[in-house]
Amino acid sequence: MDEIRRRGMESITKEIIEHSRQRNLRIHASFDLDWHDSSLIQGVGTPVADGGTVEDSRISLELLNQSGLLYSFDIVEVSPPNDDAEGTTVRTAAQMAVTALKPKLRLPESDKRDR
Numbered sequence: 001m002d003e004i005r006r007r008g009m010e011s012i013t014k015e016i017i018e019h020s021r022q023r024n025l026r027i028h029a030s031f032d033l034d035w036h037d038s039s040l041i042q043g044v045g046t047p048v049a050d051g052g053t054v055e056d057s058r059i060s061l062e063l064l065n066q067s068g069l070l071y072s073f074d075i076v077e078v079s080p081p082n083d084d085a086e087g088t089t090v091r092t093a094a095q096m097a098v099t100a101l102k103p104k105l106r107l108p109e110s111d112k113r114d115r
Contacts, residue, residue, distance in 0.1 A: 001050065009056040010063065017067045026071035029064055031057070031096055033089060034077040041092060043083025054092055061100040073100045 004012060020027050038047035040054060064070045075093050083089040 001052065004052065004056065009052075009059045013060040013063045017063060017069060020069050021067070025069070027064060027067070027069045028072045029061065029070060029074075029100065031061070031073065031075045031100070032077050033075065033093060036092075041089050043079050043081075043087075043089030044077045045079050045082070046077065047082075057092075057096055058099055061096055065100050065102065070100065073097070 016027070019025075033041055034044035034046045034048055035052050036044075036048070036054065036057070037051040038044075038049055040051075041047075075097060078089060078093050080087070080090055
């Protein structure tokens with residue numbers, strides 16, 4: 001968290017993208033909801049005090065999406081029984097999935113033949 005606060009999520013994500021691009025690598029993002037500050041996101045298995053913000057997550061996932069290098073994506077640590085009455089965690093998880101995947105919902109030609 002110290003480095004994210006010092007450098008910012010945008011800078012760190014851009015560094016990851018550039019590192020991956022230079023090495024011709026694809027990126028798998030495992031999006032762990034319990035890294036968020038527990039005052040913002042409560043429906044997780046292991047709440048974290050003084051964690052990250054939803055905006056940090058949105059920035060990172062948007063940049064990964066735009067990079068064209070995001071190959072796979074998962075969301076973990078969603079615990080609906082621990083969520084608030086408004087379902088903030090579940091809604092945030094759904095929004096993050098859309099942010100990460102929205103323009104990538106097309107199948108490559110090789111996959112289309114198999115369907």
